[in-house]
Amino acid sequence: MAKSFTDRLRAPDSSVDLAKLSTDAHPGVESKKAALEAMPKLGERLAELQERLFAQARGGGSPARDSVLLVLQGMDTSGKGGTVKHVTGVMDPGGLRITSFKSPTEEELSHDFLWRVRKALPGVGQVGVFDRSHYEDVLIVRVRNLVPREQWEPRYGLINEFEQELADQGTTVVKCFLHISRDEQKERLLARLDDPTKLWKYNPGDVDERELWPAYQGAYESALELTSTATAPWFVVPADRKWYRNFAITNLLIEALERINPKWPPAGYDVAREKARVLES
Amino acid sequence: MAKSFTDRLRAPDSSVDLAKLSTDAHPGVESKKAALEAMPKLGERLAELQERLFAQARGGGSPARDSVLLVLQGMDTSGKGGTVKHVTGVMDPGGLRITSFKSPTEEELSHDFLWRVRKALPGVGQVGVFDRSHYEDVLIVRVRNLVPREQWEPRYGLINEFEQELADQGTTVVKCFLHISRDEQKERLLARLDDPTKLWKYNPGDVDERELWPAYQGAYESALELTSTATAPWFVVPADRKWYRNFAITNLLIEALERINPKWPPAGYDVAREKARVLES
Numbered sequence: 001m002a003k004s005f006t007d008r009l010r011a012p013d014s015s016v017d018l019a020k021l022s023t024d025a026h027p028g029v030e031s032k033k034a035a036l037e038a039m040p041k042l043g044e045r046l047a048e049l050q051e052r053l054f055a056q057a058r059g060g061g062s063p064a065r066d067s068v069l070l071v072l073q074g075m076d077t078s079g080k081g082g083t084v085k086h087v088t089g090v091m092d093p094g095g096l097r098i099t100s101f102k103s104p105t106e107e108e109l110s111h112d113f114l115w116r117v118r119k120a121l122p123g124v125g126q127v128g129v130f131d132r133s134h135y136e137d138v139l140i141v142r143v144r145n146l147v148p149r150e151q152w153e154p155r156y157g158l159i160n161e162f163e164q165e166l167a168d169q170g171t172t173v174v175k176c177f178l179h180i181s182r183d184e185q186k187e188r189l190l191a192r193l194d195d196p197t198k199l200w201k202y203n204p205g206d207v208d209e210r211e212l213w214p215a216y217q218g219a220y221e222s223a224l225e226l227t228s229t230a231t232a233p234w235f236v237v238p239a240d241r242k243w244y245r246n247f248a249i250t251n252l253l254i255e256a257l258e259r260i261n262p263k264w265p266p267a268g269y270d271v272a273r274e275k276a277r278v279l280e281s
Numbered sequence: 282m283a284k285s286f287t288d289r290l291r292a293p294d295s296s297v298d299l300a301k302l303s304t305d306a307h308p309g310v311e312s313k314k315a316a317l318e319a320m321p322k323l324g325e326r327l328a329e330l331q332e333r334l335f336a337q338a339r340g341g342g343s344p345a346r347d348s349v350l351l352v353l354q355g356m357d358t359s360g361k362g363g364t365v366k367h368v369t370g371v372m373d374p375g376g377l378r379i380t381s382f383k384s385p386t387e388e389e390l391s392h393d394f395l396w397r398v399r400k401a402l403p404g405v406g407q408v409g410v411f412d413r414s415h416y417e418d419v420l421i422v423r424v425r426n427l428v429p430r431e432q433w434e435p436r437y438g439l440i441n442e443f444e445q446e447l448a449d450q451g452t453t454v455v456k457c458f459l460h461i462s463r464d465e466q467k468e469r470l471l472a473r474l475d476d477p478t479k480l481w482k483y484n485p486g487d488v489d490e491r492e493l494w495p496a497y498q499g500a501y502e503s504a505l506e507l508t509s510t511a512t513a514p515w516f517v518v519p520a521d522r523k524w525y526r527n528f529a530i531t532n533l534l535i536e537a538l539e540r541i542n543p544k545w546p547p548a549g550y551d552v553a554r555e556k557a558r559v560l561e562s
Contacts, residue, residue: 084375
């Protein structure tokens with residue numbers, strides 16, 4: 001049996017050295033052509049599994065409580081927005097709950113760091129997507145010293161407890177680090193500056209963050225080391241090639257949904273009796 | 282110039298007699314084949330306009346404040362969920378905000394009827410979609426006497442004021458009544474009962490509502506008469522044919538977005554200077 005993407009892309013168990021993990025490999029598929037040819041069928045499969053997940057939360061008997069949460073993290077231009085568009089875009093938007101986390105508001109800052117995250121969780125049967133997430137509270141917050149170490153350091157443990165709580169409630173968390181190279185980021189930033197339809201995606205602050213590249217890579221390494229658990233493992237997705245990023249994350253979502261194995265639910269009513277009622281009506 | 286769908290499908294200005302409005306016509310397109318052939322290009326057009334809407338709210342200078350709100354109403358099985366999936370599904374889900382309104386919770390009932398609706402409005406640059414809406418408060422609420430007439434009757438005026446307020450803030454409201462025949466509903470209910478993958482969509486309460494068909498048609502007629510304004514007109518979409526429903530609503534959204542005419546925004550920074558910064562970084 002072919003190795004799953006869940007196995008292939010899982011973050012190393014021990015210490016993580018991002019410099020040693022490829023940003024442009026394409027494990028699990030031979031070529032761009034093969035990946036692109038496979039995508040339509042994978043998209044259909046993903047959409048059907050999503051519909052089953054949605055359906056089984058609304059069926060008769062005791063409806064299932066499962067949901068999925070896709071967490072997307074990565075440096076600027078790593079493709080978080082592109083993943084939302086191209087990967088989650090094949091699913092029924094009625095069953096998606098997408099949240100793009102920005103700098104926290106004053107109200108959000110006046111609460112625990114998980115407060116705004118809890119409000120954005122997927123409901124039963126939904127697929128939630130976080131474009132950035134609670135991990136920012138151990139990434140930019142750590143790199144830029146937005147709170148003292150005594151505050152951010154305990155967050156790794158708090159995050160693990162939080163994600164365990166989600167698992168206990170039936171939420172499968174799929175955490176993807178979109179791993180791009182520093183050179184690829186430079187090219188993508190320049191491409192934004194060269195294209196009138198992309199100027200709005202560029203922010204001068206992006207270069208300020210880029211200049212802290214080594215500190216960010218270190219902060220990502222710590223996050224991957226300290227929060228990749230059996231319950232909610234991290235996946236390191238080589239993301240220099242957009243086609244591979246989309247292909248890999250589509251497969252990771254399909255595999256997560258296959259583990260849930262959502263079923264079309266039974267009727268919560270007497271089908272024959274209802275047919276008769278409709279026919280008479 | 283071809284007549285727009287906005288003109289073709291607009292609800293009558295004076296008294297509305299739904300029995301006289303076709304549920305299976307296909308104004309504006311010759312055949313199913315022609316509609317299906319046109320859909321891929323229309324989908325691309327809609328997706329591009331959505332991206333421009335999203336972009337112009339985030340550009341430099343004084344970002345635009347426009348947004349769009351698609352309101353879907355219709356009897357059970359009229360295709361509200363199918364519209365969300367097939368029409369809004371071509372857009373980037375990151376720019377969509379979809380809300381499916383259910384029976385109000387106790388908390389929602391303890392507030393004004395527009396309270397939960399305001400919380401679900403699209404942000405600037407977003408396309409909001411309401412699968413059912415504040416109109417339920419003059420539909421099922423009226424048909425089933427859930428509140429006394431003195432309470433629901435003033436709501437028509439309150440809704441018009443609310444939608445004027447939305448327009449003043451930059452939200453274009455596109456209200457679609459999905460018009461199906463009573464026979465078509467019967468077929469669709471029976472189809473749900475015959476398909477193991479659709480049993481979960483059926484609810485015995487659907488027949489109870491169906492038995493109130495004339496009362497609902499009357500309540501819809503009042504809503505269309507009293508709340509189809511120059512600011513936020515209603516569209517009556519013949520919805521017995523799913524392909525036409527999708528085709529027509531796609532066109533209505535495209536026309537609404539073309540009236541907004543969102544533009545790729547200018548850079549809010551010095552492009553040449555930023556290129557130099559990226560190159561040096």
